[in-house]
Amino acid sequence: MAGAEIQQQSIDTIRTLAMDAVQQANAGHPGTAMALAPLAYLLYTKHLRHNPADPSWPDRDRFVLSAGHACILQYSALHLTGYDLPLEQLKRFRQWGSLTPGHPEHGLTPGIETTTGPLGQGFANGVGFALAERFLAERFNRPHHEVVDHRVYAICSDGDMMEGVSNEAASVAGQNGLGKLVYFYDDNRITIDGTTSVSFGIEDRGARLAAEGWHVQHVADVNDLAALDAAIEAAKAETARPSLIVVRSHIAYPAPHAVDTAKAHGAPLGAAEVAAAKEAMGWDPERSFVVPDEVAAHMAQAERGAALQRDWEARVEAWSAAFPEVRADWDQVHTGRPRPGWVEALPEFPAGEDVATRDAGRAVMQALRPFTPTMVGGAADLVASTQTEFVGGGLFSATHAGRNIAFGIREHAMGAIVNGLALHGGMVKPYGSTFFVFSDYMRPAVRLSALGHYPVVWVWTHDSIGVGEDGPTHQPVEHLMSLRAIPNLWLVRPCDANETAVAWKVALEREDGPVALALSRQKLPTLDRTELAPAAGLERGAYTLWESGAPELILLATGSEVSLALEAGRKLAADNGVGVRVVSMPCWELFEAQPQAYRDEVLPPDVRARLSVEAGVSLGWERWVGLDGDSVAVDRFGASAPAPTVFEQLGFTVDDVVARAAALLRVEAMEGELH
Numbered sequence: 001m002a003g004a005e006i007q008q009q010s011i012d013t014i015r016t017l018a019m020d021a022v023q024q025a026n027a028g029h030p031g032t033a034m035a036l037a038p039l040a041y042l043l044y045t046k047h048l049r050h051n052p053a054d055p056s057w058p059d060r061d062r063f064v065l066s067a068g069h070a071c072i073l074q075y076s077a078l079h080l081t082g083y084d085l086p087l088e089q090l091k092r093f094r095q096w097g098s099l100t101p102g103h104p105e106h107g108l109t110p111g112i113e114t115t116t117g118p119l120g121q122g123f124a125n126g127v128g129f130a131l132a133e134r135f136l137a138e139r140f141n142r143p144h145h146e147v148v149d150h151r152v153y154a155i156c157s158d159g160d161m162m163e164g165v166s167n168e169a170a171s172v173a174g175q176n177g178l179g180k181l182v183y184f185y186d187d188n189r190i191t192i193d194g195t196t197s198v199s200f201g202i203e204d205r206g207a208r209l210a211a212e213g214w215h216v217q218h219v220a221d222v223n224d225l226a227a228l229d230a231a232i233e234a235a236k237a238e239t240a241r242p243s244l245i246v247v248r249s250h251i252a253y254p255a256p257h258a259v260d261t262a263k264a265h266g267a268p269l270g271a272a273e274v275a276a277a278k279e280a281m282g283w284d285p286e287r288s289f290v291v292p293d294e295v296a297a298h299m300a301q302a303e304r305g306a307a308l309q310r311d312w313e314a315r316v317e318a319w320s321a322a323f324p325e326v327r328a329d330w331d332q333v334h335t336g337r338p339r340p341g342w343v344e345a346l347p348e349f350p351a352g353e354d355v356a357t358r359d360a361g362r363a364v365m366q367a368l369r370p371f372t373p374t375m376v377g378g379a380a381d382l383v384a385s386t387q388t389e390f391v392g393g394g395l396f397s398a399t400h401a402g403r404n405i406a407f408g409i410r411e412h413a414m415g416a417i418v419n420g421l422a423l424h425g426g427m428v429k430p431y432g433s434t435f436f437v438f439s440d441y442m443r444p445a446v447r448l449s450a451l452g453h454y455p456v457v458w459v460w461t462h463d464s465i466g467v468g469e470d471g472p473t474h475q476p477v478e479h480l481m482s483l484r485a486i487p488n489l490w491l492v493r494p495c496d497a498n499e500t501a502v503a504w505k506v507a508l509e510r511e512d513g514p515v516a517l518a519l520s521r522q523k524l525p526t527l528d529r530t531e532l533a534p535a536a537g538l539e540r541g542a543y544t545l546w547e548s549g550a551p552e553l554i555l556l557a558t559g560s561e562v563s564l565a566l567e568a569g570r571k572l573a574a575d576n577g578v579g580v581r582v583v584s585m586p587c588w589e590l591f592e593a594q595p596q597a598y599r600d601e602v603l604p605p606d607v608r609a610r611l612s613v614e615a616g617v618s619l620g621w622e623r624w625v626g627l628d629g630d631s632v633a634v635d636r637f638g639a640s641a642p643a644p645t646v647f648e649q650l651g652f653t654v655d656d657v658v659a660r661a662a663a664l665l666r667v668e669a670m671e672g673e674l675h
């Protein structure tokens with residue numbers, strides 16, 4: 001190892017930058033960054049195989065700061081090792097438009113692999129990275145040609161270890177023997193509310209992960225670089241099990257008064273304490289944002305990083321020459337798109353047959369399978385229900401990287417793991433699935449997929465009261481609307497088998513964010529597209545499915561309620577001679593993105609008699625039905641009974657829809673007379 005003096009100086013540089021940045025911003029989390037400076041130093045200068053000049057080099061080690069609040073630690077390390085993150089950006093920590101936001105944001109700051117901050121998510125994202133690494137290694141490596149071989153490092157705090165999602169993810173990692181994981185648990189015995197003795201004093205975290213199949217070590221003092229280094233080497237040497245290194249640290253060390261206090265977690269230390277800490281380190285208390293030249297030179301990783309990448313590129317060259325087809329496959333999956341020809345391969349479903357959209361989804365997935373060799377995913381123990389399986393794709397296990405991942409009943413970790421799979425690169429469209437009602441159990445990860453623009457697919461089946469006998473606990477009611485409330489998430493609820501195929505097309509084509517599919521358990525009629533508009537209309541979010549004459553009334557529906565609206569519309573037109581338009585509206589977000597002219601074409605502003613029909617809460621439909629419209633909706637919890645009974649009891653029958661529509665038309669007519 002390098003000389004002790006320059007090491008200490010480097011570590012103290014990280015500490016002072018952390019203190020100074022938080023002090024300047026007058027907001028942030030200095031304590032943990034200061035305490036863990038030795039760990040960041042050792043990782044970024046010795047163990048991490050990374051290249052600051054090319055933060056997206058495919059075979060780099062991945063580093064995840066699951067304790068995202070301590071991000072100034074990572075920003076300092078990135079700056080000092082030579083990433084394109086100038087000191088100026090550290091001075092603008094947490095300011096509008098800076099590259100140093102209050103928690104790490106992937107896609108914004110070079111070297112940030114995933115967006116963290118909601119505790120536990122990063123832990124699980126890292127498991128996704130390791131699954132991706134294993135999958136790609138098995139698929140692309142050849143004897144004597146290792147082009148995929150990297151580790152995943154993560155730093156986790158007490159909060160990460162307390163959150164249930166990390167335990168779910170740890171269990172998945174242990175089950176699958178993800179030996180490339182090297183995780184650190186910052187055992188500082190402090191959280192915001194004070195000492196962990198009040199909330200986390202009994203549990204032996206190391207023993208828990210050991211019981212889940214992890215290789216667990218303890219380091220008594222994070223400042224003991226030799227012990228830390230030895231533990232990291234041992235963790236790297238352990239390839240069959242994921243590794244956890246429990247590191248004892250003291251928050252805000254070496255600030256004389258702030259050390260070991262909860263206050264040091266999330267508040268600036270104050271000018272006097274910053275000065276005192278600098279004095280304790282032998283630094284000039286008057287100066288801030290100081291990076292000694294020797295430290296800059298010592299920590300710069302440009303050369304080491306370039307050499308590591310060159311070495312990899314040489315291996316890739318030899319591998320490409322020996323296996324040109326494998327290389328072509330590699331290039332293909334790294335475009336993030338399926339192989340050409342996939343659109344033509346999408347199935348078309350004949351009219352007349354009744355098909356649940358979950359079953360249509362299954363057929364679509366099988367058709368896509370040859371075109372998406374690195375598309376993996378699974379269900380939270382509901383494969384037989386969600387029908388999201390690549391038949392013949394094998395099961396992922398400790399000994400074989402199959403395409404179907406048995407996430408077990410762990411929706412939350414599934415969500416975060418799928419996010420990690422997507423973030424890794426090379427894995428085209430990873431997906432996770434469960435009952436729609438349990439989307440709640442994975443919502444934090446879904447939110448992050450939207451916030452971080454991750455190209456993942458969420459497949460939720462059993463999407464309404466159509467679940468039937470399982471009753472209100474299993475019948476989603478508020479879910480469609482609450483998911484529509486998440487910015488940048490596309491929620492698609494196809495109305496029949498052919499819309500389901502187009503929905504999957506939309507999902508595969510989207511590159512800048514997640515697409516969620518809400519699919520039915522119950523069978524739905526496959527609409528006759530020779531007399532109705534083509535299902536391709538789904539790509540514009542909403543489209544006129546059918547109409548009779550100039551519209552006086554518009555019925556808007558999604559998913560399983562479209563055929564109901566159609567039947568009601570036809571009846572209204574036939575019996576009353578009303579001009580009716582039926583609009584299928586599978587994706588609000590796509591419709592909102594259409595030009596105004598198209599939206600006005602589908603929903604002419606002067607047609608005010610509008611009725612929405614959707615088996616979910618009405619909240620939000622006002623946007624489309626307006627003040628003069630109405631909604632056939634479910635503004636209560638469902639009930640346990642056969643699905644047709646539940647629909648009938650809650651007002652989803654042709655007669656009900658006709659009556660509600662007729663009432664709207666009567667009001668319109670009366671208003672017409674009054675004018």
Ligand SMILES: Cc1ncc(C[n+]2csc(CCOP(=O)(O)OP(=O)(O)O)c2C)c(N)n1
Pocket residue numbers: 032067069070117118119120157158159160163188190191192251265
């Ligand atoms: C899911 C979630 N809940 C709550 C928070 C708010 N929060 C941020 S850090 C933290 C706990 C701090 O303790 P610890 O995780 O041990 O971090 P340390 O202070 O030791 O760095 C909390 C509750 C969060 N970021 N994410």
Ligand SMILES: [Mg+2]
Pocket residue numbers: 157158159186187188189190191
């Ligand atoms: Mg802590």
